[in-house]
Amino acid sequence: MGSWQELRKNLLKEYYPSEKEIDRVSQVYSRVSGRIEELSDLDTELVGSSSRNTFVSGLGDIDIFLMFPHEVESSKLEEEGVRVGKEVFESFGAEHHVEYSEHPYVQGRLDGVDVEVVPCHDVEKGRVKSSVDRSPHHARWMRDNLTEQQREDVVLLKQMLDSAGLYGSSLKTRGFSGYLCELLVHHYGGLRSLLQNSRDWSRNMRVDPAEVDTGHEFESGFVVIDPVDPERNVAAVLSEDNLARFMLLASDFETDPSIRFFEEPDRQPDRLAVKKEIERRREVLALELDVPDKPEDVLYPQMRRLQSKLVSTLEDEDFRVFESGFHLNEKARLVVEVDPGRTGVENQRGPSVFHDSDHVEAFRNTHDDLYVEDARLMARRGRELTDVRQVIKEFTESDSNGVPDGLDSRLRRMCFVDPKSGGEDWFKFLEELFHLENRWEK
Numbered sequence: 001m002g003s004w005q006e007l008r009k010n011l012l013k014e015y016y017p018s019e020k021e022i023d024r025v026s027q028v029y030s031r032v033s034g035r036i037e038e039l040s041d042l043d044t045e046l047v048g049s050s051s052r053n054t055f056v057s058g059l060g061d062i063d064i065f066l067m068f069p070h071e072v073e074s075s076k077l078e079e080e081g082v083r084v085g086k087e088v089f090e091s092f093g094a095e096h097h098v099e100y101s102e103h104p105y106v107q108g109r110l111d112g113v114d115v116e117v118v119p120c121h122d123v124e125k126g127r128v129k130s131s132v133d134r135s136p137h138h139a140r141w142m143r144d145n146l147t148e149q150q151r152e153d154v155v156l157l158k159q160m161l162d163s164a165g166l167y168g169s170s171l172k173t174r175g176f177s178g179y180l181c182e183l184l185v186h187h188y189g190g191l192r193s194l195l196q197n198s199r200d201w202s203r204n205m206r207v208d209p210a211e212v213d214t215g216h217e218f219e220s221g222f223v224v225i226d227p228v229d230p231e232r233n234v235a236a237v238l239s240e241d242n243l244a245r246f247m248l249l250a251s252d253f254e255t256d257p258s259i260r261f262f263e264e265p266d267r268q269p270d271r272l273a274v275k276k277e278i279e280r281r282r283e284v285l286a287l288e289l290d291v292p293d294k295p296e297d298v299l300y301p302q303m304r305r306l307q308s309k310l311v312s313t314l315e316d317e318d319f320r321v322f323e324s325g326f327h328l329n330e331k332a333r334l335v336v337e338v339d340p341g342r343t344g345v346e347n348q349r350g351p352s353v354f355h356d357s358d359h360v361e362a363f364r365n366t367h368d369d370l371y372v373e374d375a376r377l378m379a380r381r382g383r384e385l386t387d388v389r390q391v392i393k394e395f396t397e398s399d400s401n402g403v404p405d406g407l408d409s410r411l412r413r414m415c416f417v418d419p420k421s422g423g424e425d426w427f428k429f430l431e432e433l434f435h436l437e438n439r440w441e442k
Contacts, residue, residue: 004192004257008156011262015159016152017057025050025060028113032064035091036117040084043067043122049178051139052146054154056162061114065136067122074129078103081119088117100295102130125228137228141210142182145227150182153191157181159262164249166242171300172328174239176246183209183224183234195250203240269427270436275420277434282322283388286419287334287396292406299328302404306411307334309402313395314338319388327429332410335419335433340388350377389416 017025033044048063049055066084068077082098085106089096096108105118121129125137146154161167161176169177176184187209188194203221206213210227218233222243226232235243253261278284292299303326311324314336323337350363353375360377364370367379395401396411403411419430430436 007257007259008191011156011159011259012152015056015262016155017053017055017060021057021060022053024111025062025113028111028115029062029064031092032062032088032110032115032117035088036064036066036084039087039091040066040080042084045136045139047118047135047139052142052151052182054142054146054151054158054178054182056155056159061116063116063118063135065132066117066119067136068119070121070123070127070129072121074103077119077121081117082106084119085117089115102132128229134226134228134232138179141227142179142186145186145210146182150185150190153194154178154182154185156262157185157191157194160249160253161246163262163264164245166246166249169237171237171297173242174237175242176238177234180224180234180238183207183227187224195253198247198250199254201243201247207235269424269431271427273436274427274430274434277436278419278430281337281434283340284335284337284419285388285392286417287392287414288417289332289334289407289410289414291328291330291332292410294406302407303328303332303334306403306407310334310336310392310395313401314388314391317391319391323433325429325433327426329423329425333417333422333426335430338388348379348381350379352376 029046029050033046036042036044045051045065045067046062047065048061050060050062055061066081068080072080082104086096086098089106089108089110092110094108094110096106098104099107099116103119105116107114107116109115118132118135120132120135122136123129123133125134128134128137158167158178158181161181165173166175167173167181168175169180184194184207185191187207188197201222205222207224209224212227212230213225214230216231218236220233220236220238221240222235222238223233224235226234249261294302307324307326311321314321320339321336322339323335325335327333327335348367350367350370351359353360353372363377363379367381369380371378371380396414401408401411
């Protein structure tokens with residue numbers, strides 16, 4: 001235990017925000033909230049990690065919520081929220097822009113600190129009109145329940161997750177949100193206890209930090225119940241793979257606690273190894289298309305759906321797909337590894353010979369080259385398309401391929417590109433896709 005305490009002490013020096021950082025955040029909040037009071041009759045509330053000092057050093061941004069009365073219509077809230085936000089930054093001569101989530105909000109930078117001015121309804125926790133309205137309740141619950149040591153441990157957990165690529169609740173990352181980190185540390189009492197217990201989590205684990213479980217059924221298996229809303233799973237975005245990666249990470253840390261679990265990986269992708277891996281594998285195809293101008297939380301689910309549709313199409317045509325994925329940068333790339341050695345003949349399943357005789361006769365009358373297998377009529381027939389590129393091309397040009405709106409027109413203009421060409425991010429992506437990093441090897 002002594003070695004952990006020494007390691008923890010050194011980690012806090014590196015990653016926990018200093019008093020100077022905390023004071024600066026507090027001062028900027030006071031300046032902005034004071035200006036908001038001058039420009040409107042709205043109350044404000046400091047929300048997010050800065051409201052309970054659970055941000056990693058150097059990453060202390062400020063989320064200021066404008067508290068609108070519950071009776072204000074959402075359209076009015078959005079209009080006034082953006083107006084006030086813009087006027088605040090303009091009054092300080094600070095650059096700013098409008099961002100869009102569930103509500104539009106204004107983001108800018110003041111005194112070296114990123115600031116967001118976000119409108120929400122000031123309502124009781126059981127009467128929220130949007131997910132944004134929950135955030136002030138989350139901030140209050142955490143301020144009331146996190147101990148000072150737990151706040152420190154939350155920062156260390158965030159840093160550990162970030163170094164492993166598991167931090168963030170966007171639909172790109174599908175990892176651990178900051179609020180989820182806080183709830184887990186609170187529930188288990190601290191970081192070390194969380195890591196020790198998480199090694200034995202089950203796929204259908206149910207964590208109830210505030211003991212408010214109503215028995216509500218959730219779609220996902222791993223559940224962390226929101227103290228503010230018992231019918232909300234705080235871990236809903238967390239993917240099962242990332243949950244499994246965290247469990248392995250915790251197990252490795254308990255075997256050998258060291259600072260390496262908190263350090264940012266600093267290595268370039270091994271381009272030569274990736275190229276050799278592409279040559280070693282079956283046929284690796286990369287499709288490139290333009291990226292629609294959409295938020296990441298819209299685009300990533302759409303790309304996952306496109307990937308799934310393409311893989312299903314290839315498998316329906318009896319191509320074996322070994323790996324698939326997508327990468328987004330200035331362009332979007334879909335990549336599939338397939339076995340191109342499919343025959344030009346497919347076997348069509350017919351009815352059981354013991355089935356209705358009319359069905360049997362109808363199948364015999366419409367198919368040639370018949371044979372019997374497992375007491376079922378089968379027919380051999382030639383395939384219309386035998387080349388995997390032809391199948392993909394037909395998929396991209398189909399009007400009924402199930403591709404989400406916004407991607408369909410771009411997909412028709414897609415082109416095949418050399419998977420061995422691309423930038424650093426592309427090769428990092430391929431390293432992960434082909435499991436070349438060995439991050440989870442002991």
